[in-house]
Amino acid sequence: xxxxxxxxxxxxxxxxxxxxxxxxxxxxxxxxxxxxxxxxxxxxxxxxxxxxxxxxxxxxxxxxxxxxxxxxxxxxxxxxxxxxxxxxxxxxxxxxxxxxxxxxxxxxxxxxxxxxxxxxxxxxxxxxxxxxxxxxxxxxxxxxxxxxxxxxxxxxxxxxxxxxxxxxxxxxxxxxxxxxxxxxxxxxxxxxxxxxxxxxxxxxxxxxxxxxxxxxxxxxxxxxxxxxxxxxxxxxxxxxxxxxxxxxxxxxxxxxx
Amino acid sequence: xxxxxxxxxxxxxxxxxxxxxxxxxxxxxxxxxxxxxxxxxxxxxxxxxxxxxxxxxxxxxxxxxxxxxxxxxxxxxxxxxxxxxxxxxxxxxxxxxxxxxxxxxxxxxxxxxxxxxxxxxxxxxxxxxxxxxxxxxxxxxxxxxxxxxxxxxxxxxxxxxxxxxxxxxxxxxxxxxxxxxxxxxxxxxxxxxxxxxxxxx
Numbered sequence: 001x002x003x004x005x006x007x008x009x010x011x012x013x014x015x016x017x018x019x020x021x022x023x024x025x026x027x028x029x030x031x032x033x034x035x036x037x038x039x040x041x042x043x044x045x046x047x048x049x050x051x052x053x054x055x056x057x058x059x060x061x062x063x064x065x066x067x068x069x070x071x072x073x074x075x076x077x078x079x080x081x082x083x084x085x086x087x088x089x090x091x092x093x094x095x096x097x098x099x100x101x102x103x104x105x106x107x108x109x110x111x112x113x114x115x116x117x118x119x120x121x122x123x124x125x126x127x128x129x130x131x132x133x134x135x136x137x138x139x140x141x142x143x144x145x146x147x148x149x150x151x152x153x154x155x156x157x158x159x160x161x162x163x164x165x166x167x168x169x170x171x172x173x174x175x176x177x178x179x180x181x182x183x184x185x186x187x188x189x190x191x192x193x194x195x196x197x198x199x200x201x202x203x204x205x206x207x208x209x210x211x212x213x214x215x216x217x218x219x220x221x222x223x224x225x226x227x228x229x230x231x232x233x234x235x236x237x238x239x240x241x242x243x244x245x246x247x248x249x250x251x252x253x254x255x256x257x
Numbered sequence: 258x259x260x261x262x263x264x265x266x267x268x269x270x271x272x273x274x275x276x277x278x279x280x281x282x283x284x285x286x287x288x289x290x291x292x293x294x295x296x297x298x299x300x301x302x303x304x305x306x307x308x309x310x311x312x313x314x315x316x317x318x319x320x321x322x323x324x325x326x327x328x329x330x331x332x333x334x335x336x337x338x339x340x341x342x343x344x345x346x347x348x349x350x351x352x353x354x355x356x357x358x359x360x361x362x363x364x365x366x367x368x369x370x371x372x373x374x375x376x377x378x379x380x381x382x383x384x385x386x387x388x389x390x391x392x393x394x395x396x397x398x399x400x401x402x403x404x405x406x407x408x409x410x411x412x413x414x415x416x417x418x419x420x421x422x423x424x425x426x427x428x429x430x431x432x433x434x435x436x437x438x439x440x441x442x443x444x445x446x447x448x449x450x451x452x453x454x455x456x457x458x
């Protein structure tokens with residue numbers, strides 16, 4: 001009788017334990033499922049999700065919301081005409097600080113137009129590689145030593161090319177220094193002077209970055225092209241032929257001689 | 258006789274002011290015309306000329322508020338210089354000299370200076386900048402952090418250079434001769450740094 005009672009108690013305990021395990025497993029599965037859904041929503045988006053801001057996974061203690069609804073900055077360049085008018089009225093009123101700021105804004109507006117025109121003239125495909133539209137960038141600060149820059153890149157799984165055109169920029173100084181001082185280029189095995197489309201330039205090679213071709217386009221402009229994974233110098237220089245350097249120079253209003 | 262001098266002065270001042278106004282007006286008008294014609298580079302060049310004219314006016318105002326004497330030395334009016342550089346490397350430049358051949362102080366203000374980045378990064382690391390040989394350290398002048406450098410570290414008394422960055426400007430006081438550090442800092446504290454900062458903002 002005692003044995004029978006003992007067996008019953010063990011069976012009851014085992015049943016309770018199994019039940020507990022089943023419940024625990026169910027809870028665990030629910031948590032896992034919720035986590036999976038949350039991760040999937042985060043990656044692929046969820047139209048049915050509530051519009052309240054999500055909470056950072058790694059910052060749940062503070063409950064600080066992640067930025068996921070802001071619209072970003074307005075990228076419209078400053079209005080040139082309005083900026084010039086503001087500069088005129090500020091100068092007449094002897095508000096020189098405001099006049100200067102307005103003039104700088106007008107210059108930014110003009111440089112952005114110049115940059116966008118150069119960008120439009122760049123090829124969409126180079127050496128069979130498409131450009132990456134999201135990477136297109138025109139930058140102007142209205143400040144002399146920073147100037148205007150235009151950037152476009154092309155890449156696939158194997159090769160990469162990018163071009164930076166800079167106008168009124170300090171980037172021009174280093175290339176001009178090499179060009180005006182031949183000792184710089186002849187004494188270094190990874191740098192040499194080249195001529196591309198009638199422009200004098202400097203070609204550099206680095207084991208990690210590949211080829212870099214810097215071509216000054218007149219007094220204040222320069223085009224810098226980088227070519228990654230091109231077989232040799234000839235192949236790298238051939239890439240540069242895809243860019244109309246004289247056209248870029250003309251658009252930037254620069255002169256060589 | 259005094260009336261004639263006064264009249265000449267008025268005519269000169271008015272003439273210079275009118276000239277600056279004319280140059281600004283002319284280059285701004287050119288910019289508008291070139292922009293309308295689609296000549297963007299020409300428009301930009303003309304605006305840079307206008308900017309140089311504005312910079313010159315700001316420079317004149319700065320010279321107007323700088324003290325007439327420093328550490329007992331009068332300024333050398335003939336050496337006063339203001340330029341607005343429309344091209345690369347620096348917009349506004351203001352210069353004033355004080356003193357004589359034995360002891361002198363030079364003030365230079367460079368606005369839109371590419372040297373600013375270097376000075377600012379150094380000021381952000383005061384532990385590194387306070388050198389053990391006493392040749393340079395970070396000090397405060399009128400509330401602004403500044404970099405004080407002794408020209409010859411082997412001499413107890415010598416020349417000093419004090420560089421004060423603010424906004425996009427670099428204000429430099431160059432002390433040449435037998436100045437002490439306390440003379441340098443007290444002279445620097447007499448400078449209207451805050452007013453200059455407002456004019457260049």
